[in-house]
Amino acid sequence: DAGVIQSPRHEVTEMGQEVTLRCKPISGHNSLFWYRQTMMRGLELLIYFNNNVPIDDSGMPEDRFSAKMPNASFSTLKIQPSEPRDSAVYFCASSLTSYEQYFGPGTRLTVT
Amino acid sequence: GIQVEQSPPDLILQEGANSTLRCNFSDSVNNLQWFHQNPWGQLINLFYIPSGTKQNGRLSATTVATERYSLLYISSSQTTDSGVYFCAVEPSFISNDYKLSFGAGTTVTVRA
Numbered sequence: 001d002a003g004v005i006q007s008p009r010h011e012v013t014e015m016g017q018e019v020t021l022r023c024k025p026i027s028g029h030n031s032l033f034w035y036r037q038t039m040m041r042g043l044e045l046l047i048y049f050n051n052n053v054p055i056d057d058s059g060m061p062e063d064r065f066s067a068k069m070p071n072a073s074f075s076t077l078k079i080q081p082s083e084p085r086d087s088a089v090y091f092c093a094s095s096l097t098s099y100e101q102y103f104g105p106g107t108r109l110t111v112t
Numbered sequence: 113g114i115q116v117e118q119s120p121p122d123l124i125l126q127e128g129a130n131s132t133l134r135c136n137f138s139d140s141v142n143n144l145q146w147f148h149q150n151p152w153g154q155l156i157n158l159f160y161i162p163s164g165t166k167q168n169g170r171l172s173a174t175t176v177a178t179e180r181y182s183l184l185y186i187s188s189s190q191t192t193d194s195g196v197y198f199c200a201v202e203p204s205f206i207s208n209d210y211k212l213s214f215g216a217g218t219t220v221t222v223r224a
Contacts, residue, residue: 031210033211033212042214042216042217043198043214045211045212048210048211050210055210056211089153091155093155095210097210098142098143098202098210099143099160100143100145100157100160101145101157101200101212102157103147103154103155103156103157105153105154106153106154106155108153
């Protein structure tokens, strides 16, 4: 199994631009999670899906952030417009409900 | 929400030494995982251990669910063990809520 796949691995963009992060979960997993990690705030859960349905988006910082899961094998996290304070590492993770979560390699986002 | 406390916050070891990391949680859990975040930022699953004891090479873990704590043992530490160790739990008192709550982590530095 290839594990959780994220793209891009690194993204550098200018303030105000739209950013789209992509995630392919492990085949057969039915839960998908988006996290953000910064030095100041540590690891934060942004949103998670179960069977492609958003269950809890209370961690999404503001309306500039949106996430979709159109099918069981793909999810996106979009930031529009991006701001410098959005700079962080964004992780996607997947699991079979209530079992082990497996993390992808992360996307390092830098907004200048 | 559930509280997850890890100790110690920092640990410096000489190569070959043994150590114990602790995770205390404030309520009953369905899921408990230990992760290692290596110096390159990858989050690697170590154990899925809501209860009992498991071993994997030089690492082992024990969770005493009734007393709400888990221990991670590192034996004969190596420099590759350096990084941050996270404990994460899924509370069992909230149905249909599969998200993990992470502790702040223990930063381990193994010196040659």
